[in-house]
Amino acid sequence: MTITVLLVDDQPLLRMGFRMVIESQPDLRVVGEAGDGAAAAALAAELSPDVVVMDVRMPGVDGIEATRRIAAAGGVSRVLILTTFDLDQYVLAGLRAGASGFLLKDVPPADLLTAIRTVAAGDAVVAPNVTRRLLDAFAHHLPDPDASADGGPDRPAGRVANRRTAGTDRLDRLTDRERDVLGEVAAGLSNAEIAARLVLSEATVKTHVGRILAKLELRDRVQAVVFAYETGLIRPSANPPRHDG
Template sequence: MSIRVMLVDDQVLLRTGFRMVLAAQPDMEVVAEAGDGVEALAAVRSTAIDVILMDVRMPKLDGVEATRRICEREDAPKVIILTTFDLDEYAFSALKAGAAGFMLKDVPPGELLAAIRAVHSGDAVVAPSTTRRLLDRFAPMLPGGGAGGSGGRARPGLERLTDREREVVLLVAQGLSNGEIAARLVLSEATVKTHVGRILTKLELRDRVQVVVMAYETGLVRAGGPAGPAGSAGSAR
């Protein structure tokens, strides 16, 4: 089956360019387009969509709020945020809202196509280290972020994590890949992947990006600083 994609951007020319790139792919199909967040929400209600390429700065309803409402749906498609500038505060807000990742609008076609396929298969398309840079820069400025402050907000399910899972959370939040975490904790990469899957299930999170956001919001890590005191990130048991 083709990956069903929706393009959301108030620039018709940009949508046309993306549509031409996607139309040339045997495994992709553009099934809907929207010029603002209101149109995007209507399309999601009436059309089966797998992946959305979402602009953030649009009239009527911006991409951040549209993403939040879309991701609240039980059958929510995956959302990739498209931004004009790297480390955009809108990209940060969209990640908190549930986006699977973000990319620059001038991304090479090959990378865009790979990103669509990645999120469709369940992966995030923004490196955790890049997410951490976003959080380090913008979390202290945005309302409700909780990053960098004392205490943070409690996250239901944190108490259910094992000591090892908490270690893995802290390392994910520092931007380490599964392979790097495996080397740090002297585990197999498959074991780390299993831990990450259990963490996502226990905390009801969508992907690794959301783990990083959660770690900031709860104070497990601090903006611009190392992991918090909730377990030693470098220990191996």
């Protein structure tokens, strides 16, 4: 089965390089390109690609808003965000908007290809331990786009409180064991590591993860980590990692 890909980046040279890498594979095919978020959302609706490889910083409509539009449309397309980590502080917002994960732009070609296939298969592309490390870094300074919208000194805090309350209500759907597993997922552990820590079989952990995603109405592990942060089930590390450059 051929996996179809839409490339979105405001730099034509980067799109050309990504196209060459992707189309070197017999199971992958680039069906379109866009240089801004508005065009990306329109092409995603028109072409229904399996995966949208999305830049974040673009003129006009950025990648976060484009991701939100694509996710809200309810189609088959899943978004994989590519970003320069040291510069881009809005990846968590992209995940909140519905992205299935993200990679750095200097990712090795083989990892990009694996990520596209992983996202197309319906799973998250970010390794659990990397997810935790990145979210720890972002959570200390990332503005909440929903909370900051509409302005007002009181409204943002109210929105955060309302969303946390709603999340806590959803958290109540889980059993104690499922909460334990969710906490370990959010802490960056793989299924095998969770199994060892909680003295369970790996198959049992996988079953728990599937039930957690279903009960919380989440698509993948990345969204589960974001949910755990937003509900206060897990909190950022006291000392976020430093990234120079």
